[in-house]
Amino acid sequence: MCGITGIFDLHERRPIDREILSRMNDIQRHRGPDGGGIHVEPGIGLAHRRLSIIDLSLGRQPLSNEDGTVWVTYNGEIYNFKELMAELSHRGHVFRTQCDTEVIVHAWEEWGEKCVHHFRGMFAFAIWDRKQETLFLARDRLGIKPLYYALLPNGQLIFGSELKALITHPHLPRQLDSLAVEDYFAFGYIPDPRTIFRYANKLAPGHTLTLRCGASKLEPRQYWDVTLEPQALGSESAIEETLIEKFREAVNIRLVADVPLGAFLSGGVDSSAVVAAMAQLSNDPVRTCSIGFSDPAFDEARYAEQVAHRYGTNHHSAQVDQDDFELINRLAGVYDEPYADSSAMPTYRVCELARQRVKVVLSGDGGDELFAGYRRYRWHLHEQRVRGILPLSMRQPLFGILGHYYPKLDWAPRIFRAKTTFQALARDPLEGYFHSVAVIPNELRHRLFSQRMRQELQGYEASQVLRNHARQAPDHPLLQVQYLDLKTYLPGDILTKVDRASMAHGLEVRVPLLDHPFVEWAGGLSPHFKYRSREGKYVFKRALRPYLSDEILYRRKMGFAVPLAAWFRGPLRERVRTAVTGQILAETGLFEMPILRHLVDQHLSGLRDYSASIWSLLMFDAFLRQAMEGESYDRNASSSISA
Numbered sequence: 241m242c243g244i245t246g247i248f249d250l251h252e253r254r255p256i257d258r259e260i261l262s263r264m265n266d267i268q269r270h271r272g273p274d275g276g277g278i279h280v281e282p283g284i285g286l287a288h289r290r291l292s293i294i295d296l297s298l299g300r301q302p303l304s305n306e307d308g309t310v311w312v313t314y315n316g317e318i319y320n321f322k323e324l325m326a327e328l329s330h331r332g333h334v335f336r337t338q339c340d341t342e343v344i345v346h347a348w349e350e351w352g353e354k355c356v357h358h359f360r361g362m363f364a365f366a367i368w369d370r371k372q373e374t375l376f377l378a379r380d381r382l383g384i385k386p387l388y389y390a391l392l393p394n395g396q397l398i399f400g401s402e403l404k405a406l407i408t409h410p411h412l413p414r415q416l417d418s419l420a421v422e423d424y425f426a427f428g429y430i431p432d433p434r435t436i437f438r439y440a441n442k443l444a445p446g447h448t449l450t451l452r453c454g455a456s457k458l459e460p461r462q463y464w465d466v467t468l469e470p471q472a473l474g475s476e477s478a479i480e481e482t483l484i485e486k487f488r489e490a491v492n493i494r495l496v497a498d499v500p501l502g503a504f505l506s507g508g509v510d511s512s513a514v515v516a517a518m519a520q521l522s523n524d525p526v527r528t529c530s531i532g533f534s535d536p537a538f539d540e541a542r543y544a545e546q547v548a549h550r551y552g553t554n555h556h557s558a559q560v561d562q563d564d565f566e567l568i569n570r571l572a573g574v575y576d577e578p579y580a581d582s583s584a585m586p587t588y589r590v591c592e593l594a595r596q597r598v599k600v601v602l603s604g605d606g607g608d609e610l611f612a613g614y615r616r617y618r619w620h621l622h623e624q625r626v627r628g629i630l631p632l633s634m635r636q637p638l639f640g641i642l643g644h645y646y647p648k649l650d651w652a653p654r655i656f657r658a659k660t661t662f663q664a665l666a667r668d669p670l671e672g673y674f675h676s677v678a679v680i681p682n683e684l685r686h687r688l689f690s691q692r693m694r695q696e697l698q699g700y701e702a703s704q705v706l707r708n709h710a711r712q713a714p715d716h717p718l719l720q721v722q723y724l725d726l727k728t729y730l731p732g733d734i735l736t737k738v739d740r741a742s743m744a745h746g747l748e749v750r751v752p753l754l755d756h757p758f759v760e761w762a763g764g765l766s767p768h769f770k771y772r773s774r775e776g777k778y779v780f781k782r783a784l785r786p787y788l789s790d791e792i793l794y795r796r797k798m799g800f801a802v803p804l805a806a807w808f809r810g811p812l813r814e815r816v817r818t819a820v821t822g823q824i825l826a827e828t829g830l831f832e833m834p835i836l837r838h839l840v841d842q843h844l845s846g847l848r849d850y851s852a853s854i855w856s857l858l859m860f861d862a863f864l865r866q867a868m869e870g871e872s873y874d875r876n877a878s879s880s881i882s883a
Contacts, residue, residue: 242301243271243289243401243743244313244387246366247409248375250455251395253283261285264398264405271315271401271743277301279311283453284368284375286313291599291746305345306334309370312344315401316363316385317750319493324358348376353450356463360493360756364443366399375451381464382606382754383432383445383731386739390440391458397451402740403576406440407867413439414867418696420577421830425688425856426702428580428679431732433460436577436863445731464756465712466726468719471764479769480783482761490755491517494602502527502598504590504749505555507543509613509777509784509793510604514752516787518602519551527598528553531560531590543792550789556597560589565812572862574740579863580679580856581733582802588741595745605734606753609725610762611777612718612770615797616676621771623672624717670710673721674703677729680853688839688853693830718767804851809844816840816854819861828864 245264247256258280265276265287272289279286279302288301302313318324321340324347329335333346340361347355348367353376362384367376377399379387389399392411400406407414417438420430430436432444443449446464473479491514495501503515505528518526528548532541541557548555567585574588594601608614675681682701686694706724713723735751742749752758769779781793808816819825821837836857843850 242291242315243268243405244301244315244364244366245287245400245405246313246375246398247285248368248397248399248451249283249395250391250397250451250453252453255282256280256285258285260409261287264400264408265289267404267408268400268402270746273746275300279304279313281370286311286366286368288313291748301341303337303341303345305349306336310345310348311368311370312341312348312365314341314344314363314365316361316365316380317494317748318343318359318361318363319496319755320358320360353448353463356448362751362754364401373453377443377449377451379443379445379447381446381756382466382726382735382751382759384735384739384751384754386736387443388435388440389443389449389458390437392439397458401743403435403437403440404573407437407576412437415439416828418693419700421693422685422689422697422700423702423705424578424580424860425680425685426674426678426682427705427728427732428852428856429732429736430577431705431728445727466723466759466763468714468723468763470766473761473764476769476779476782479765479779483779483783486758486761487513487752488517488521490752490758491602492521493755494750494752495521497600499599500527500597501600501602502529502594503553503602504528504594504604505530505544505547505553506604507540507545507547507792508604508797509781509788510607510753512543512547512604512788512792513607513780513784514602514604515547515551515553516784517752519553526551526553528555529590529594529597529601530555530557531586531593532557533560533586543795547788547792556593558589558593560586565807565815568858569862569866572859572866574744575736575863577863578856578860579736580852580859581737582804582855584737584741585802587737588744591738591742591745591747591749595747599746600748600750601742602750602752603738604753605738605751606730606759607777607780609722609730609734610753610759611765611780612722612767613776613797614725615776616673617718617721617771617776618774620669620673620676620721621717624669669717669720670706671703673724674706678702679856684853687835688831690830690832716767718771722770804855805843805849808851808854809846813844816858817844820854820857822861824861824864824868825857 245268247261261278265278268289272291275290277288277300286302290301302311304311318340321343324343325335328346328350331350335342344365347358351358356378363380364385364387365378377387377389379385386401387399388403388406389397390406390412391397394411398406398409406412415438416436417434420434420436423434424430432442435442443460447460447462449458449460503518503526505511505515515526515528530541530544544557545555567588571584705728709724709727710720713720738749765779772778784793817840820840821833825831826833839850839853842848843854
């Protein structure tokens, strides 16, 4: 795994500032601590930071073809590179290395923009073709690897693996994007293709961007999309057998590495399944690591140890002090833009732990989205049944009134709170699902934002993100929300969290459940095989019963939670009050400060639980402090943008 960055002149072949490119590259040193390289010629500069995994001696980048007319800088792993190398060699291409990077160069020469269809893996790369005067950017199908880009006022395009590489360029405008602010406080992250900055973008998963000298606008093109269409895949027993076969293959191709390799093991279904497959495919004991918590309500360590014992893994665990507050400021620098998933804290620590023993780990990310494992899917289906009984004209007034007057049970998980359920039922299915996943619901967000901010939004609401994706989603209520999560929550929250936390420690994470052939096969499963008898991941769990105990497969899902409500009323009490009601947030002009003070007072007094809202505000404050220290945010610039 690595970090890439570059500068491309769209107007003419002006010289590239090598010093600026070098600074952009060096700020991503954590992604590639094993070395770096730069290639510059008139109008184009490519740079790379290397984390050596395969072909340790010859895989340096940027890397070119034989005559130096095609160059690539690349972040990721192409797992079928040996097969592609054999095919391309048969077609007359000559290889100097045994690394997957060179396969990308020759695949471009052979297939052009269609090369991405041949790659099986996770990747973000940039190809410069001098003969065609073309820069080609690509991101993998599911969005495992990130890629940011921005068009500067001087006509140059800059790109990088992390937003911090772009921010390092002195000519990037730093105005905040009002729509991204709304998205952040709704989702807790900023979905593709927006970033917190108005003039910077993420290349969306499954997209490419082709740029030629003289181009006047940027038009990303989609080359792949997840398809959730039920197919006739056979009997239940045949499906279980095929599932295990395809899953084991996805794990097996991710075991290729010239460095120590291991796995995350939380004791949940997905990570345990990965470890079980690795143990059966490996001659040596699998290296596993897990994080435990001092509070038993949040601790899954005993389940991880159960799986480790069954498969004889070389297991290493550590306990995280849940008063791990020093990470709050550090996370702002890791994620570069506001990011409010508090599980980023233990994720950061488990990556730190893993890197002490291995350089590559496999994770179980993607299983919940692929096989319908989230509890919110269950409640969405229940709500849909109610919607099927009562028309919207009756539900809106009835449940709207109940949602307004029924006391909210703040001590309960969000999906069990009566007020939240009533409010969801008063909406159409898409708005109802948005309400269930929103970190801060619409009504409260509108109250938090200042009049100026509301005017800049021009009526825009973050639910539009889901509506845009829903146009391509299946009609079935379960498949629709799975599709929405695969397009938003998975790349925007889960994969972003793991990529930044792991790369902060120079650790590569591979994700077998997101192997795209496996995803395409699973997309053909009927909803009946995903959710049955109030149980998510139905067929996945059934298929795993020979390999994992029922206690692992059917226990209540815990996740990487942290006790925010208690933190904010205890050791972080004064920090919360200082940050949320302080000068930094006030000077943005984005918020109604009396509402923020009311939020804090209500939470600290124990009258209401506003921990999710307060955490979002705390991380936004941390982002602003980090940005201002690096002079990356223009507080006096207008943040407006048309909806």
